[in-house]
Amino acid sequence: MPIKDSASDASALTNASDIFSLIATGEAVSRSALLERSGLSRVTVTQRLNALIAADLIEEAARTLPSGGRPTRVLAVNRRAGHVLVANIGEAHLHLALMSPEPAVIAQSTLRYEVAEGPAATLDKIADGFRRLLSDAGGGNGILLGIGLSLPAPVDYKRGRVVGPSIMRGWDDVDIIGPMVEHFGVPVYVDNDVNLMTLYEYRRHFPQADDMLFIKVGTGIGAGFIADGKIFRGAHGASGDIGHIQFDSADAPLCRCGKLGCVEARAAGWAIARDLRTRGFKADNARDVIALVEQQVPEAIMMLRKAGRVIGEVTADVVSILNPGLIVVGGTLARGGDFLLSGIRELVYQRGLPLATRELTIVLAPPQADIALFGTGQLVVDNAFSPAGAVALLNRIASAAARSPTGRSANGERSMERAD
Amino acid sequence: MPIKDSASDASALTNASDIFSLIATGEAVSRSALLERSGLSRVTVTQRLNALIAADLIEEAARTLPSGGRPTRVLAVNRRAGHVLVANIGEAHLHLALMSPEPAVIAQSTLRYEVAEGPAATLDKIADGFRRLLSDAGGGNGILLGIGLSLPAPVDYKRGRVVGPSIMRGWDDVDIIGPMVEHFGVPVYVDNDVNLMTLYEYRRHFPQADDMLFIKVGTGIGAGFIADGKIFRGAHGASGDIGHIQFDSADAPLCRCGKLGCVEARAAGWAIARDLRTRGFKADNARDVIALVEQQVPEAIMMLRKAGRVIGEVTADVVSILNPGLIVVGGTLARGGDFLLSGIRELVYQRGLPLATRELTIVLAPPQADIALFGTGQLVVDNAFSPAGAVALLNRIASAAARSPTGRSANGERSMERAD
DNA sequence: TTACTTATGTATAGAAATATACAAAATGAT
DNA sequence: ATCATTTTGTATATTTCTATACATAAGTAA
Numbered sequence: 001m002p003i004k005d006s007a008s009d010a011s012a013l014t015n016a017s018d019i020f021s022l023i024a025t026g027e028a029v030s031r032s033a034l035l036e037r038s039g040l041s042r043v044t045v046t047q048r049l050n051a052l053i054a055a056d057l058i059e060e061a062a063r064t065l066p067s068g069g070r071p072t073r074v075l076a077v078n079r080r081a082g083h084v085l086v087a088n089i090g091e092a093h094l095h096l097a098l099m100s101p102e103p104a105v106i107a108q109s110t111l112r113y114e115v116a117e118g119p120a121a122t123l124d125k126i127a128d129g130f131r132r133l134l135s136d137a138g139g140g141n142g143i144l145l146g147i148g149l150s151l152p153a154p155v156d157y158k159r160g161r162v163v164g165p166s167i168m169r170g171w172d173d174v175d176i177i178g179p180m181v182e183h184f185g186v187p188v189y190v191d192n193d194v195n196l197m198t199l200y201e202y203r204r205h206f207p208q209a210d211d212m213l214f215i216k217v218g219t220g221i222g223a224g225f226i227a228d229g230k231i232f233r234g235a236h237g238a239s240g241d242i243g244h245i246q247f248d249s250a251d252a253p254l255c256r257c258g259k260l261g262c263v264e265a266r267a268a269g270w271a272i273a274r275d276l277r278t279r280g281f282k283a284d285n286a287r288d289v290i291a292l293v294e295q296q297v298p299e300a301i302m303m304l305r306k307a308g309r310v311i312g313e314v315t316a317d318v319v320s321i322l323n324p325g326l327i328v329v330g331g332t333l334a335r336g337g338d339f340l341l342s343g344i345r346e347l348v349y350q351r352g353l354p355l356a357t358r359e360l361t362i363v364l365a366p367p368q369a370d371i372a373l374f375g376t377g378q379l380v381v382d383n384a385f386s387p388a389g390a391v392a393l394l395n396r397i398a399s400a401a402a403r404s405p406t407g408r409s410a411n412g413e414r415s416m417e418r419a420d
Numbered sequence: 421m422p423i424k425d426s427a428s429d430a431s432a433l434t435n436a437s438d439i440f441s442l443i444a445t446g447e448a449v450s451r452s453a454l455l456e457r458s459g460l461s462r463v464t465v466t467q468r469l470n471a472l473i474a475a476d477l478i479e480e481a482a483r484t485l486p487s488g489g490r491p492t493r494v495l496a497v498n499r500r501a502g503h504v505l506v507a508n509i510g511e512a513h514l515h516l517a518l519m520s521p522e523p524a525v526i527a528q529s530t531l532r533y534e535v536a537e538g539p540a541a542t543l544d545k546i547a548d549g550f551r552r553l554l555s556d557a558g559g560g561n562g563i564l565l566g567i568g569l570s571l572p573a574p575v576d577y578k579r580g581r582v583v584g585p586s587i588m589r590g591w592d593d594v595d596i597i598g599p600m601v602e603h604f605g606v607p608v609y610v611d612n613d614v615n616l617m618t619l620y621e622y623r624r625h626f627p628q629a630d631d632m633l634f635i636k637v638g639t640g641i642g643a644g645f646i647a648d649g650k651i652f653r654g655a656h657g658a659s660g661d662i663g664h665i666q667f668d669s670a671d672a673p674l675c676r677c678g679k680l681g682c683v684e685a686r687a688a689g690w691a692i693a694r695d696l697r698t699r700g701f702k703a704d705n706a707r708d709v710i711a712l713v714e715q716q717v718p719e720a721i722m723m724l725r726k727a728g729r730v731i732g733e734v735t736a737d738v739v740s741i742l743n744p745g746l747i748v749v750g751g752t753l754a755r756g757g758d759f760l761l762s763g764i765r766e767l768v769y770q771r772g773l774p775l776a777t778r779e780l781t782i783v784l785a786p787p788q789a790d791i792a793l794f795g796t797g798q799l800v801v802d803n804a805f806s807p808a809g810a811v812a813l814l815n816r817i818a819s820a821a822a823r824s825p826t827g828r829s830a831n832g833e834r835s836m837e838r839a840d
Numbered sequence: 841t842t843a844c845t846t847a848t849g850t851a852t853a854g855a856a857a858t859a860t861a862c863a864a865a866a867t868g869a870t
Numbered sequence: 871a872t873c874a875t876t877t878t879g880t881a882t883a884t885t886t887c888t889a890t891a892c893a894t895a896a897g898t899a900a
Contacts, residue, residue, distance in 0.1 A: 011885095011886090015886090030847085031847075031848065032846085032847065032848085040887080040888090041887060041888045041889075042848080042849080042850090042888090042889095043849090043850075043851095043887075043888075043889095044886085044887060044888080046848080046849065046850085047887095064896095064897090066897080066898085067845080067846050067847070067897080068844095068845055068846060068897085068898075069844080069845035069846025069847065069895095069896075069897065069898080070845075070846050070847040070848075070895060070896040070897055071846085071847080071896065071897055072846085072847065073847080073848085154775055163775060164773075164774065164775030164778070165774070165775075210655065211654060211655040223741070227647060227652060232647060232652075232742075233743075234631060234742055234743030234744065235630065235631040235743050235744055235745030235746075235779070236743055236745070236775065236776070236779065237743070238743040238773070238775045238776045239741065239742055239743040240741065240743075241740045241741070241743070241773060241775075241776065242740060242741060244740060244773055245736075245737050245740050245741075246736075246771055248668075257773070259771075314737075316665075316666075317665050317734075317737050317741075318741055320661045320662060320664060320665050321643070321659065321660065321661070321662060321665075321737075321738055321741055321742070322652075322654055322659055322741070322742075323653075323654030323655050323656055323657070323658040323659040323660075323661070324654065324655055325655030325656070326655075351666055351679075353584075353658070353661060353664055353677070354584065354585070355574055355583060355584030355585075355656065355658045355661075356656070356658045356661065358584070359655070359656065360655075435856090450877085451877075451878065452876085452877065452878085460857080460858090461857060461858045461859075462858090462859095462878085462879080462880095463857075463858075463859095463879090463880075463881095464856085464857055464858080466878080466879065466880085467857095484866095484867090486867080486868090487867080487875080487876050487877070488867085488868075488874090488875055488876060489866075489867065489868080489874080489875035489876025489877065490865060490866040490867055490875075490876050490877040490878075491866065491867060491876085491877080492876085492877065493877080493878085841900100842899100842900085843898100843899085843900075844897105844898085844899080844900095845896100845897085845898080845899100846895100846896090846897085846898105847894100847895075847896080847897095848893100848894080848895070848896100849892105849893080849894075849895095850891100850892085850893085850894100851890100851891090851892085851893100852889100852890085852891090852892105853888100853889090853890090854887105854888085854889080854890105855886100855887080855888070855889090856885105856886080856887070856888085857884105857885085857886070857887085858883100858884080858885070858886080859882100859883090859884080859885090860881100860882085860883090860884100861880100861881090861882085862879105862880085862881085862882105863878100863879080863880085863881100864877100864878080864879075864880100865876100865877075865878075865879095866875100866876090866877080866878100867874105867875085867876085867877095868873100868874090868875085868876105869872100869873085869874080869875100870871100870872080870873075870874095
């Protein structure tokens, strides 16, 4: 009865979201793990899993796990099953990428732009860039899982909007998700770049940490926080704004935010560059500072050390308040290594209570470019593979299949073959 | 077929945890809401709900909700279905209570004790006190939902142990849950008192807030934080330790923790009492300070105002880091009202970025004694009524019924009556 | 090779949940 | 009083899931 078969297959597929999510999030990598974690019966798991495999969403990996008996077959999301589109909006350029679910870059492009262009034109430019990436890459692989945008501003994540005045002039409270959904009809996520860097460091390098503080020390200073495995965003998406915590002192420098004595004005890339310029060096931003440090210029090294202690002071406060188990220091100035880190460590261990610091690890982020972009990809994939996201995804696939009566997927025959 | 009926009833009851949890947490108060929220069919919801009503766990409230048609019947947990036992361990006394699920006190007692007695003897003393409360109250109502302990020390909530050196000398890393479970065979929860005060303020007075910061200003200073509706506890349960954040200054006072310039040493009840004594007043703790403030003693008022500004300084940092939407100030010194609050407000709005403070509300906690004790009851009830807790609870009820073949509950007849 | 172990698939009967349809109840509005 | 409206209960046939049992697969260790 081929008709009934394909009907039950389709329902098995849309009901397979729990199975899919367990595999995709790595919570269960084998059939037996699926049985345990899902609480479903062996028959049901087998049936749903077969539907996922027939639809080419899940595949058996080549490797197996030793078990003492028959080796466990490892299940994984088919990396050609889907892709994501991400954009990192900087101050002077847009960095776009088509990514696989790992996430890894399939294709990318960089576009010039200025904040002055405003949100509508910029979002159109991004949509155009996305379409070009897709067509250049032959349409990508499989289904478009979702779209992500990284912005250098506070973002109300739930509403997907920039909140408050920021570098992104003209974007305050502008709807970003709406236009992008209209263009592509897939889930769209928007977040602050530091949050996304934090997410990527966590998921890629420190997945075992439950709580993690990420400190970005670049031209500006910001922090992101992972609590209980999730990004902590605060009430209005403005959490982690440690750059503008003030310290009193006689010579408190003026910050670009207009206040006196902010951490940024004492320790950010722009502040160090400012101080180096007064000493006759040529330096405009964090990259110039690091270049001087790498040339072993004593003044630059001294200032980086001093910046470390300033950041350490505020980090000690953060440690008292949040009690993280791990602190990861990234951003351009983190390339300065121990010159930056030693000062942070010094102040944190000096000021923190023994309890909060006795099992605290402070490390440098492994050097890697474009962390925010990868983090954006990770965010989209995490959402697509979450239980709720998986439901939506499989519904999307099912309705797409219903519209094109040529078959459920590119592999209609294969599913027939399996169904027998 | 009465035999089959009662068997299917029993299975309907243990499967009813999802329904129970929805009602108990207030997520669904009517049958139609249950249908929507659970995603189950009408028949299934009706069957499970009947099992819960037959077991006297859920009842129909007298009031109904207008709907335009037939009024909606309101469902609620039968307040006589269960009770909790809670203990607040202070520095010189144990405060025990038997509570209903609201939570409201059914019976209570206060026992003298000293920290020097050590954990084993203290836990025995608590268990004895609990048993006396139970027998005095005629065994409480219904099933014992769980037990909760509030401690004036950092607690690793997941492990249920005090972590690090603290006022609770001798308790570091001692198993608390094990002995109590052995005594009573029910779930046991242990948490820090400030966290529990935070939980109660949130659930009772500000349930609509997603993110909330609670600052306790008493003899000591501490903070608790609600993130996304849950207590945020940090990696080792030491989050919220704002009392020992340091500010540099020429005259930095010595803190009882051994460091210089801590917030506590400048603004806590013990520090104000210390300063009042040097001026010839008699004051030992926060209560004495408030007594002087209420007598309009100018020096006391001045010092409370100053303390407010110190707390405001550290609160401004917390706001930058966490970006809460609501700050609630409680503890003994909060009875000082605006004398304390104005300084906090002043510094927070002065130092915080516009974005973080533009929708920030800072309020006093409504005066109420024993908030920590109520918070402990709330914690136990919240856990018992959570989806996972409801599963365990109903299993416990089912196995208790299986052991006593006289009936599922005290109301066997009634369930028969309903079954027909 | 053979025995042992764990992983995995499937047939069958039975249990549980659903969809659908209808009926009855309880209120306000006309 | 009658009607419209919403809530709530239940009977029926059907679908879906489970439990149980058995069979087979694919390694390791003797």
